[in-house]
Amino acid sequence: MIYLSLSMANNQRNFVKKGKPFFYLADTVWSVFTNATIEEWSDYLDYRKMQGFNVLQINMLRQWDASEADLNLQPFALLENGDFDYHTLNEAYFDRAEFMIQMAVERGFIPALVLLWCNYVPDTWAEMFQKGNKMPLDCVESYVTYVVNRYSRFEPVYLISGDTDFPTERANAYYLKALETVQQLSQASLTALHIQGRLREIPEVFEQHKGLGFYMYQSGHNSQFQHFAYEIAQHFYHKPEIRPVINGEPCYEQISYSRKVYGRYTALDARKAAWQSLLAGGGAGITYGAHGIWSWHKKGKKFGIVEGEGFDSPYDWRTALRFKGAWDYSFIKYLFEMYNLIGIKPLDIVLNKTEEIRAAGNENTLVLYIPVNTKVRLSINVQDYKFTTIDLAERRFAQTEVNVQADQSVIDMHGFESDVVIIGTK
Template identity: 70%
Template sequence: MTVTISTNGSIFEEQGSPFFYLADTVWSAFTNATLEEWEEYLDYRKMQGFNVLQMNVLRQWDASGSDLEWEPFALQEDGSYDYSQLNEAYFDRATEMVRMAVERGFTPALVLLWCNYVPDTWATPFQEGNKMPLEVVEPYVTYAVKRFSAFNPIYLVSGDTDFPSELANRYYQTALDTVKRISPSSVATLHIQGRLREIPEVFMNHEGLDFYMYQSGHNSEFQHYSHEIAEHFYNLSPKRPVINGEPCYEQISYSRNVYGRYSALDARRAAWQSLLAGGGAGVTYGAHGIWSWHKKGQKFGIVEGEGFDSPYDWRAALRFEGAWDYSFIKYVFDMYKLVGVKPLDIVLNQTKEIRAAGNEDTVILYVPVNTKVRLDYEAEAYSFTTIDLVHRRFARTDAYRENGYSVLPMHEFEHDVVIIGTKK
């Protein structure tokens, strides 16, 4: 199957039908997972309804330790990469892992250049002195695209990048140009640094940039960016689908060595707020232990950069409850035909945390904390259902008029909810 962009530029499609992009973050699979582990992982995520896997083609600089010794390039005597010599065995194995995923119905979303391979980015200190030479980018990307083209992947040209210099931008432009020259029908985007919302014009105006991917990230001070950045990209021109490609991962610690971890509720809130604020084409989940493919007893302990506490073993992280929350989101969006839902500025409560969106037939609200919701909207024309997102209970809700506006009364649940209205 091939994922494409709709003619109106707002959603993904597969064989002409709306495709809700539900990805899992598994950056380090190629270097850290055995084929047996990979099969177990794929079967579990398939059961949950995930349909995209975000993976790094090259080694992730902050992957967990591993007993496997798979490297994409030949190693020099000092342990650094010889970028002139690709390791065919590494790519044979990666190709097999992609094949296993595609056979189960997943679309691979492959990162070509994580920021530590590119000079001048924020991650420069973590691979200082062993950057990929610019002249190697085109042959490497050419090789990777030809290797994986049979599987119709999505390409994330950059990984976690800022755009600090013309030199860094040339790396990403070369990679994007190469992808589109070799495989013009491939869908491509940039995975950008957390909280970033400005993309250089050379990419904004590039016909090969097919959708906007942002990350609201893992900083505890900026979780409101999940909806703020979605709004920003939704209102940009040209119109493209918007994806929060890295909301806070479940059970990852707050970045910058701040004490605390994100719960399933935090991850769920980030997803719903992203989706209803303009990112209605889909969303990405992450579990702290899956993205770095961590095994109990292995090294993690990265204190530089984002500064995260230890991950869970990958098998424990695979079964975090929050993945089921994201699975349920896809179920709701498919059942109510909400893919690409448009944000609505109709909530009169003095908060941006309550989000609303709709289409011709349906209106949907996310309410993280129980309260009476006042709307500048003819809600009485709709039949409403309130869904308890923890226990997934459905309750009838009747809107009424009060002082010239519509009201959705306090519900009877103790948790966050979505309220869905369908026209009578």
């Protein structure tokens, strides 16, 4: 079977597949290779396919903070102290991963495989929780070569890093070796760095590297910093090295606030992070997460085998699979495709004294996201546009009047009780 991989659009702002704009709608399923049975994986894939998801972000190795699993699956042989023998691959593990990838690809998903989560690399922030069991630098090339050669026929995206900062030259050498190995073996493969939450700077050696395909950031799960959803999107959008921008880990639905802060993110929170990311520069797509899916949690099992960032317990994966927020993200994809919004340009046209309201547009369409109802003032004349207000909670569409005054425009309060998107078309 031949699969047509993603490639870059001519504008360098979004992806195309089979010559058509492609909206990257991913789910985070970091832990499936170690935690999910084949039957569970099949059920999951069928449900997400129905919802319109088209990318799956998966950790190639064991996720350090996954939930406890019934399966005893390890990617490498074990030493007497329980650490990995990184010189000895467990072929059975990678056989099973290959079968699971094939199941996903046959249903139309693109796998986005994380090669080196930060806990496998020395000196990263994960050192405080997991001091040992690091991959030797001299094993990186052989491991990445094995993965690329084995799975290249599926044409995956390669996420070179997972949740990483870039603390030292020693740590950076791991990611650089992995990136250059991928480029050497599969030059057409799209690559990105999945970086630590709220991080907005990557070392120059990566930013200017021709092998880096797109920018991926995470606005993350800290309740104090949800504004980073749009701030970091803006930051990467305006980089001199132009690439598509993806928020690869906004706040997960029903995950608790990190650092043991009481509270959980709702579907509204996750939806808000998505729309603000997309209209602030991350218009190539968005990633969803459900608290229970990413760690593949099962009721009665332990969560957080390695002490981590202080999240409250997840839901069973079967419950988390059906969180309503995933349908919100599916609806986003529907709107972006219907209105030709993929790769949309952020616009600085909102006169209200808040950055929470976001605006973006292209030559024919104007889009506004309004998280809290208010009168919206714009710095442009929009008399040539016809506007529709979309209630995102109930997915209701309403005709919308706009008052134009000289070179400015005013959209009055809408009639809904939740967040809305207002779309104007010429």
